[in-house]
Amino acid sequence: MSKSSNTRSVTSKLRAGTAAGLAVLMLAGAVTVTPALAAPVSVTAPQMPSFADLVSAVSPAVVSIRVKSDVQQTSEDGSNFSFNGRDFDQLPDPLKRFFKEWGMPGQGGPGGQGPKGGPRAERHGKLRPIAQGSGFFISEDGYVVTNNHVVSDGQAYTVVMNDGTEYDAKLVGKDARTDLAVLKVDQPTKKFTYVEWAQDDKVRVGDWVVAVGNPFGLGGTVTSGIVSAFGRDIGSGPYDDYIQIDAPVNRGNSGGPDFNLNGKVVGINTAIFSPSGGSVGIAFAIPAATAKDVVAELIKHGDVRRGWLGVQIQPVTKDIAESLGLADAKGALVAEPQSGSPGEKAGIKQGDVITAVNGDPVKDPRDLAKRIASFPPNTKVDIALWRDGKATSVKVDLGTLPAEKEQANTDDDDQGGTEQSAPAKEQALANLGVSVQRSDDGKGLTITNVDPDSDAADKGLKAGQKITSVNNQQVSSAADVKRVLDQAKKDGRTKALFQVETDNGSRFIALPINQG
Known part of the structure; x- marks a missing residue:
């Protein structure tokens, strides 16, 4: 048999699969066999979403805020410090720990980057940096939203764009009760990139959020996480209703936005829980629905005008509900109506339980406070009560909630000249x-x-x-x-x-x- 016929025979057998995986080459009339290379590992799996397009779109609307003042900075023991209108000693323990660990506004508090600890600055008659935080544009003509605690002690404000451009800004209004503030950049020839509010009823626990802000003064920084919970009360004020998120939020992120995947603002970062002083994945944001209404009021009036009922209230526990003959431990128990308040004038008494407002059930004191505050002053509302074991109601013409510094002191020591009698036997x-x-x-x-x-x-x-x-x-x-x-x-x-x-x-x- 010839050489060529032998070659054809071998080739034919290999093609038929008798030597699968071998390659046949003919070089100088000889047959050469080499092994084939194995394919690399490849896995098809669900891919995590990229936030790059989202970040690229929203970043021009997110800014850093620098605050200056000539006032003395906060002393280290908190003696000159207030948050949402409350002195340091009046804050709940989690917030005290937070400010002690992270510093207070003017010394590197949640609103800003600055020296934590160290000697306090004295007045020298000129403006000096006291805080640094985050914010974002909500209109093309220059309205910027941030936290009240970022700007509260400031006298001059600078907005820094993500490209480093700086603009002077003026304070339009602030609201300590919700920790929100609005600044305005006046640049008539400039149209700013701005963002919109998300719809709260579309946000769910487990949804992605992307936080953009100015942590530790580093400038535009992006972190991501999910919505962890709704309705968090951290004791900072009567309208606490925070969204909890697990995106890393740090000092300087205050006032910065949290976006959904459509680039809408879900919330505004305002505080964190931090036993260690750093991010542990528990951050609190003001919901978009709350921020939207408050910001609109600040732009329109410079402050927020809320309805006022004028009663001191406390929760209805199971024991209290049983003692009053209530079926459920819901509503708000009136501890005392304030003298001359709309509630007192309408006939609300000590021991009444407020169970509904305009037919909407009241869950607890916080729910009542939010409902009343949502009405404009001078609104007439129907207040459902549980009194002496039966349901009744009164109509109240709401007043205007006093500014925090004007809140009346309800601790009245005047006994009305009542004649005193000798103490009775114990x-x-x-x-x-x-x-x-x-x-x-x-x-x-x-x-x-x-x-x-x-x-x-x-x-x-x-x-x-x-x-x-x-x-x-x-x-x-x-x-x-x-x-x-x-x-x-x-x-x-x-x-x-x-x-x-x-x-x-x-x-x-x-x-x-x-x-x-």
Whole structure:
């Protein structure tokens, strides 16, 4: 057999698959066989979304804000510091820890980059940087939204664009209760890139958010995460209703926007929870719906004009609901209507439970505060009440919520010239775990002793406090209390509602009455 026929035979067999995976080459009449290379690993898997297009579109609308002032900076112990109109000592513990760890406005607080700690600056008659934060344009003619705590102590403001261009800005208005502020850049020939508000009802827990801002003064920085929760109350004010997100947010991000994937503003960063002083994935943002309404008011009026009911309120616990004969622990219990307030004029009384406003159920005191504040002053509203075991209602012409510095002090020590009587002999209400005596002014019973193992002690009753009513009936002796409790037992109730005056005002607590 010839060489060529041998070659054809081998080639034919290889083509037929007898030597799969080999390549045949004919060189100088010889047959050469080489192994084929293996294919590289390739995996088809769902791809994470890229935020590049989104960031490219919105970045020109996000700015850094520099704040200057000639006022003294905040002392390290917080003695000159306030947040949402509350002094440092009045803040809840999480916010105290936050400001202690991150510094306060004027010393590197949440609104800005600056030296944390160190000696305090003195006045020298010229403007000096005190804070640095973030913001964003909401109109092409230069309106910028940021946080109140970023700008609150400022006297001069500079807006820095993402390309480094700087513009002077003026303060249009600010609202400490929601921690929002509006600046205005006046450049008539310039049309600024701006962003729009997202619709809150379209935002869901688990949705992507992208935070753009100025952390630590670094300029335009992007982080991402998801919406973690809604309706967070961090104790910063009466209208707390924050969105919680897990995007990394740090000092200097305050006032910066959180975007959805359509480039709409979901929220505005305002605070974080941080045991360590750095981002731990728990940040709080003002919802777009709240910000939209407040910003519109600031642009129109320079401040926010809210409806005012004028009552001190507290939550309705299960015990309180049971003591009042309410089916559900919902609504807001009126601890005291303020003298001369719209609520008092309409007939709202101590011990009333506000259950609805214009037919919309009230969940709790925070819900009531938000509902009333959403109405313009002079609006007539229908307030549903639970009083003396039955439903009733009153119509109220809302007033104007006073500015924070004008809030009336409701701690009135004037007893109206009531003739004082000698203290009554101390008597023990054994079933309640308290000892009382008639108050010097003849109104109510002063607590002289509380059993530390009693429900009364657990609910916070202390010697020196005064019981003024039980189940909304005035009491001035232990016999009065016993009479009211006996009637409550006959009505099938196991708890009674005690109104107690303390150094911080009046409040209600429910105590069990089924012992003994």
